[in-house]
Amino acid sequence: MKNKLRLRPRLVLGLIIMSTVLVLTLTALGGAIYRRKMEVVYSREAFDTASIAAQLIDGDRIAEYRKTLKKDAYYESVHQTLQMIRQSTGVKYLYVVIPEDVQFYIWDTGEEGDEGVCDLGDTDEYYGNGYEIMHAAFSPDAEQTMLVTNGDLYGYLASAYVAILDSRGQPAALASVDISMDIINHEIQRFYLIFLMVSLGIVLVSSLFYYSYIRRILIRPIHILNEDTRKLVSDQMEALGAFRNRVHTGDELQWLGESFEHMTRELEVYIQNLAAVTAEKERIGAELNVATRIQADMLPRIFPPFPSRKEIDLYASMNPAKEVGGDFYDFFLVDEDHLALVMADVSGKGVPAALFMVIAKTLIKNRTQMGGTPGEILYDVNNQLCEGNEEDLFVTVWLSILELSTGRGIAANAGHEHPVVRHKDGNYELVLYKHSPAVAAMEGIRFREHEYVLDPGDRLFVYTDGVPEANNSREELYGTDRMTDALNTLQDPSPQELLEYMKKDIDSFTGDAPQFDDVTMLALYYNGPAT
Template sequence: MKRRTSAVNNEEKSEEIRFGVGKKILLSIVLMTVLICAVSTLSGYFQYSNTIRKLYNDNGYVIANIILDHIDHDKVGQYASTWTEDEEYAETAEYIKNVEVASEAAYIYIVTVYEDQTVRYVFDSSGVPLGDTDPVSSYFDEVWECYTKGTKPDNYMVRHSPRYGYLTSSMLPVIDSEGNIVALLFVDVWMKVILSTLRGYILKMILFSLGILAVFSVIYWFFMRRYFIGPLMRIRKNVSEFARNDTVTSTRLEDIRTKDEIEDLAVSIRLMENDIVKYIDNIRTITAEKERIGAELNVATQIQADMLPRIFPAFPDRKEFDIYATMTPAKEVGGDFYDFFLIDHDHLGLVMADVSGKGVPAALFMVIAKTLIKNRAQMGGGPAEILRFVNDQLCEGNEAELFVTVWLAILNVKTGRGLAANAGHEHPAIRRAGGQYELVVYRHSPAVAAMEGMRFREHEFELYPGDSLFVYTDGVPEATNAENELFGTDRMLNALNRDPDADVNTLLRNVRQDLDAFVGSAPQFDDITMLGMHFTGETGESEG
């Protein structure tokens, strides 16, 4: 009864389809043809319009050169400086007027130009008196460039006039006998046929396109109906029947013999119908496995987080120092880790490390490395001795060839004196009391677990009351934004020095805020781990 009801519902849904594949194909043909015709029409319009503008503009320059060849340039300079007429002024004005009439130009005028975007008329074919001024309504930059440097504009300076319609301006400098630009000669040409010509062109292109559209659409529709839409309808009907009864395979698809991709599609659907039940079972199995792995990764993430000191203040009874640290993995679990622990009442161990690789392998290696470092450090010895022991232990059975960069320091919290070893890790940053954070750059030892039997360098350092220390993994300076730019140590130091007197919690938060603002929406590719310590112990002796 339920299967029958489902079949009826499917038939009703099929009847509700009002805009099938055939109509969509026809509509796509029409839209594509219209789009192509529109693009070609617009392209032709702009090319044709540009050609007409160039033609009229070039004609204006021909007229302008004729005028420049017949007028006295020095006289123009005289009129432009004295603003008084003489006997020759009227003759020149009449000549310009005659050229305007003979050439059918709209306006011809000679002006001087001023920086307040005004011009002053020397000659004007429409009868504007000598010395009258007008504002420059458009293209002032081109006009000023030509007036000051004699540069010919690289556009046609087209504008609209209420009297003439569209005009194009040709502009040349008037240069006196000493080589000075004394004025500009303008010839405005009326582009009298541009609108009517362009309208005719567009109308012809539209009619031609509509004719092609009609013929092409009809022919293509019949072709698609016979060789494409019909077979697709049979495929759709077969799929609908299989959806109603996924245990029966129809033979309808075997009748499709188009010898093309549609026949391949029919064959593929037949194979799909045979495999679909198995496929669904596989999907269920994979989904269950992914959920199990996801749950285990969540547990692993929690275990890893629990292994790192996360309760702050870490040593509320100790007043000699304040410490804070954070770790943000790039994946569910990561390979970075930090640690700090009291070896005895007076000695504090500080660790910052970065395991090669990401994900579960790096996290497992991280657990082993962290445990070895802390356990060996609590047995006593200097950082170099501790790292040598850890290196030999990690090299045993390290077939994955993982390694870990480590910065390890042991600090006497009473005197401020300490020993540090750097096995391929980032340079720490230190701030002396009242100063700025700076990188402490020195020669490193190789990474831990890179080679069995290695010895590591260690060096002495000393912190004074008020000094602060900042250590981190390469996820901080190598954080990358969407433009593939690195955050870098300079930006890191700027973030630290934005408020160098801040407590270590605020200090790390400032760095993270600047880093997040820099990275933006770009994905995090590496673990980001930071540790800050502020020293308030007794003053020790100077570093040797």
């Protein structure tokens, strides 16, 4: 198993990321609010300073200074007063201009000789959108609008303009105040530093308390559950009954631990039951293997069965759908000239059918060896099987006694499949005739007999319903038509080759579909009387 990042480091990492995002977000938001507040404060201060300057200046004198460009005592007095205002308020520039096509200076409070200081009559170009803002401010009821500029000569400035009115109430000039934005930026940076440190401190302390709380209610209980479950795995689940819940948080984690404790106890019981069931299945499996061998041993399996009898070639096979099946075949000599052939199918499958099959096979063979026709034999066997048949089992039987010297035979069909006969130089064809009821279906039944003749070179094929009723994954049946086609495929096979080909063709048809029923077949070739 790969080593993955554990829960505690992941929680700590998540807490650090969350705290960092929170601090940065709060700092950015607080800085934006503080900047706006500082801008409002400095804007109000700038407009207040400009308003003070505008009120102390006599607007009627400005037109004269504009016209004559001559300074007098009043001019110098105002200049000194404006310088005092600039120095006391800390604004960067305080000046009076007339907004024309250019700015026409009346007063400028800068020290004489300083760069950018203008004297009476000097002009200067507008910066940014200063033309529009200054001309808009040049009215008695103008709105207060700040102009922000950033130039190489004057630097980063915010400017406020207030109209100076003459005695008629008409604007004569603009009292102008420039505040350095560097002051605001410095205040913002100072605010960021202080706010960041305070926020970090608060978040750090809060995070420590929160982590301690999470560790107590989440990490430690999960760690306990993890240790206990890993110990169970390392002990290969041998101590399931000893598992006890050690989590007592009073919440879902405790419920999880209690549920896991209950699950381990149930799992222990399940494993014990499973072990018992597995042992029982193994015992039953072993017994079924023995039963399979016993059943197989009950059917004739030595081929050729009668090496000294040249009148016939014979081969038979049985493939059960389960470990033991209900189909059976049999063949034996009743006497030196008569051969008994049996093909039967017991209702049901598995052990009950196999047990009934043993009884039926034994009764049929014993009764046949006592003599009589197939109908008489099945009559007696039927009555015996009906006695004590509480499970209502029955067996379909095709029983024939063939006279080897002549090829004449008598058959009784008790509800079984139609036999298939191939006459010499012909094809396999179904022999259709009316059947009697199955054996053990009802006591006292008389079974109809059917006579037939096999000529030298004729062949007989009998089977159970597992052949035509074999089905594939599409629920299609193998059927008697496909069966006879397969029988006629090979040119001149031996009985064994014929049955092996038939089984292969059935398996090819059914494919991956499970075998539904026992597949039992018998092939007999009649060669004629021995010479």
